[in-house]
Amino acid sequence: MSKKIDMQPYFKKYEAIVAKVEGVFQKMKEKYPQEVKCKEGCSDCCNALFDLTLIEALYVNHYFNQQIKDSKKEQLIEKANKADRQTYKIKKEAYRLTQEGKKDDAVIIEEISQKRIRCPLLGDKDLCELYEYRPIACRVYGIPQAVFGKGRTCGLSGFVPGESYPTLNHDIIHDMLLVISDEFVQSIASKHQKMSDLLVPVSMALITEYDEAYLGLPSEKTETDQLKEENNGDFDK
Secondary structure, three states, rough: OOOOOOOOHHHHHHHHHHHHHHHHHHHHHHHHOOOOOOOOOOOOOHEEEOEEEEEHHHHHHHHHHHOOHHHHHHHHHHHHHHHHHHHHHHHHHHHHHHHOOOOOOHHHHHOOOOOOOOOOEOOOOOOOHHHHOOOHHHHHOOEEEEEEEEEEEOOOOOOOOOOOOOOEEHHHHHHHHHHHHHHHHHHHOOOOHHHHHHHHEEHHHHOOOOOOOHHOOOOOOOHHHHHHOOOOHHOOO
């Protein structure tokens, strides 16, 4: 990631949302201890396919590069590349379905969310290699949620289909993350103004180099460049 940008103010805003979400999860776990089955070694959520907003991708990427080093990092990047190729094929097929007239949200819910791809951060003992910094979707997978206005919950949970439970509105969380992403893009004066709408899987977040070029940072003009502009390009004549 670019060393010129201080991401901590935006990471703190993101972490504030994480804290609220984890508070909701804890309350659900206390209220429905028999229904919430999440425990160490359970990795059902680690095979679900979902995308990250820009701020969350930057967050995961930052701490991946900070926490994981040497051969371990190389192994995980290799796994991420493999997972990303699998994800690309699934999304390509989903796009084909939208071209045939199927609604976008239906494709996401029915086609993409039902696919299973092992997260590259899932270790051999079914434990997350970046657990402390894992995405929000991983933190709330075991409780009822509304995604694109439709109810969802972990298939291993004890929540009974058709019954009414308190539900986490994931769409609201998604919108909050988009706001932080947009604030970040505006603050760096990126030439990629639509970058805040970017959604990527965990695999892509791990292998992407979020450098100046990727982030679309304004180039630093040299004294010669400035003189050229002031003289309307006379230096080139």
